[in-house]
Amino acid sequence: MTKYWVLAHLLLVAGTLSFAPTVSAWFGLWAAGSLLLFTRFLPPVLKGESFWSARARVSHALGRDVVLWALLLAALYVGVGLFNGPRALVLDLSSVDLMDLSAKPQWIYTAPKMPFAPSSVNPAEGVPFFVGLLGGLACAVAVRTALPRGQRLLALVGLGLLAGVAALGAIVVGKVTGAAPTLALLGGVGGASALWLMLFCVCLGVVAEAFLEGRPVLCAAALLAACLDALGVFAFGGALMVTVAGVLAVVWVLFAGFTVHASGRGPALLWHVVLMAPVAVAVFAGLALMPAGHSLTTLFGHEPLNAAWEAFSSQWPFRQGLAASVLDLNPMLGLGPNGFAHFAELVIPESDAAAWGLWEAGGTALPNDFMRLLVERGLIGAILLLLPGCAMLGRCVMRGVSIAQNRTHTLRYRYVFVFAGSLVGVVSMLAMSLIGAPLHAPAPLCAFLIVCACMAGWMPRPR
DSSP: OOTTHHHHHHHHHHHHHHHOSOOOHHHHHHHHHHHHHHHHHSOOOOTTOOHHHHHHHHHHHHHHOHHHHHHHHHHHHHHHHHHSOOOOEEEEOTTOOTTOTTOOOEEEEOOOSSTTSOOOSSGGGGHHHHHHHHHHHHHHHHHHHTOOHHHHHHHHHHHHHHHHHHHHHHHHHHHHHOSOOOOTTTTHHHHHHHHHHHHHHHHHHHHHHHHHHTOHHHHHHHHHHHHHHHHHHHHHOOHHHHHHHHHHHHHHHHHHHHHHHHHTOSOHHHHHHHHHHHHHHHHHHHHHTOOTTOOHHHHHSHHHHHHHHHHHHHHHHHHHHHHHHHHTTSTTTOOOTTHHHHHHHHHSOTTOHHHHHHHHHHTTOOOOHHHHHHHHHHHHHHHHHHHHHHHHHHHHHHHHHHHHHOOSOOEEOTTHHHHHHHHHHHHHHHHHHHHSOGGGSHHHHHHHHHHHHHHGGGSOEEO
């Protein structure tokens, strides 16, 4: 009865973040708490063990899992920041000489209730990240401590299907209403495209593995998920995203031919069509279903590309330098959710017309997940929040070192294609995080943490 309860709960959390229009902080606490309770008291039972043995095994793993303790620290740090607010913008008259008519008062934010703790100007702006962080880390803990490898594959395919259905829904809504989809919890169009690109790579890895292992149902489900995710990338992605996804689609077509040849299954022509045609159809369908005002001409035309490059080459360096100046206001604790948008105007010199022109032309966004994390959470918060990710990716690095040092040639390479797809997907998400902020949206952050939690299990291991 309990075999798939943890997996179902994990997909319920990810699905809610993919489809719900808004979430509250209480949902984040419920998602993390209930999933951990399910993991502890109703774990999946492995072959040959009793229910009580499974509970003892999972309890022992939970006590030793560094990600669980990082989850508690992250919840405490980010939660305190939400409660330590709001802060009002006021004129500072205390430092103005009333006898000096040329003196001008400065705008400042009032001090938080607890000056020694992280704070928020507007706590509501920090709720989505809080929910995504808690939900994602709880899912990662469940994956690392309870889910067997077979269910981890189902979790990845389920994530791909959920994100793909969200992409299909956005296309349908856009065609019916004529309005651009908001995709709020997916991080807008940019965050959603990064999520779809990552899961497109992951699901293609699952397709290759399932095909070689002779698991047709899993192969078909993963192929459907990959096609739906590709549909979203090509329908909504920018020029860079479409280019990367197109290159990966071409690589998949070439690799699929090699896979069919290596498997030795016949008829080979049929399997070539089965593995290649759906991806090709999804690519062309996505390009054909681009919303109004969003076409290949507007993406790859000479003038649009030049304009996009000029905007990026001026805005990105300017905003990174401005973020460093904002960070100087509180380098240890940060300035809270969306702190860059609130404090940037206070550090731009009034006489710097060029800086004000760049600021007004580019809005209030900070296109760098890592710099945004520093500005909003400070050095202390950045270390606490990067710790679980470093623990999960660090396990992959350590296992890679042990594989490189192995001289016995007794490694088992099952799931290596899933690892390859996951690695490409994770690298693509991290690369997009340098020029955007997809990991500050709940759904991409949750999916990214789940994929990272699964990665070490797909690496070659001793027989």
